[in-house]
Amino acid sequence: MFDFLYTSFEALTWQQVVMWVIGGLLIFLAIKKEMEPTLLLPLGFGTILVNLPFSGAIGGEGPLTVLFNAGIANELFPLILFIGIGAMIDFGPVLSNPKLMLFGAAAQFGIFFTMCLASMFFPLNDAAAIGIIGAADGPTAISVAIKLNSQFLGPIMVAAYSYMALVPIIQPPVIKALTTKKERLIRMPYRPGNVSKVTKIMFPIVITLVAGLVAPSSVALVGFLMFGNLIRECGVLNSLSETAQKVLANLVTIFLGLTIASQMQAEQFLQPSTLLILGLGLFAFIFDTAGGVLFAKFLNLFLKEKINPMIGAAGISAFPMSGRVVHKLGLEEDPDNFLLMQSIGVNVSGQIASVIAGGLILTFFM
């Protein structure tokens, strides 16, 4: 008669307990270390939720499965989140110095290099989805992984968001290893250009047109990002822009985190492939950083007015952490060397480049 009291205990496996620990760790990192708390907290709690024996949260009518089908399987949640991200970004620094966008392109090297590395272990669609962890851009990683029908959505998302939060730890040693003290001391005076309001309004429209024509698969990603930016810059939708930046982005992130957790079931997650994916994701971030720094060093061979190669590292799209990391490293070397505006400019161009990289990968493999 009281079987129901211990049926669940009997069905509990050690793997599920390990997943509780992982869920607890994610919650700890979110609260104690403030690592991407908006995402890691729901993800951690969801991980515990789906790893209970006979969990009603998943399965045919389970709310997380319903949410997954409604918002993740069709990429709706990441795309809506992009509206919020687009509304958060001020493209002013990059519009006043468009050349900075080249660093955004160079810093996508890690994506493609990691994809090649991952292809030694996984089928090409999964390898491409793993490589896109290097986009340092959660929604792009999720969108690409879903569209490529990757079986590793859970580990890819955990890696993407964890490493984004770890940018201040991952990037400095790579930057220091690839640059000399003399290079890190290079000053880059900031000369703000005059960017008109019309230019700021036209920019998201033109980017959508260019990206849509060159890489049609990227048009949903780029389009939603740029739509968010258009709301911000048009000047007549300020309350909508604020809603997109805060309420909309936060709401979608809650659902995104909880829903992705439905992919964190013990039998799927506790595999050697997960560890391998986490390792490859780290490689992607390292090679992205290296790509940006080395490209800046390469340009310095030809430029009269040298570039501080550290700003190349900000080309990964972890916004705004990466820009701040570079600025802080500059100040460590020379307290009067302010690289913030340049590094933020490179950082926002990395946001555009990572989305385009995602679109190109989709063009290759869909």
Add this chain to the structure above:
Amino acid sequence: MNFSNIDFNAMNFVTNLKYMGVGMLGIFIVMGVIILAVYGLGALFNKSEKNKNKKDS
């Protein structure tokens, strides 16, 4: 532990390097086009705004 979804083949790295080349080239081309478009926008609208400001003053 299930290793069935991992199938090691080192040659795949070399085979797929072409995607790296094409991908990086593609990104630089797209970003190049965007840079040109931004310069175009600047030339078109920043100038006209400057002229307007001059007229107003």
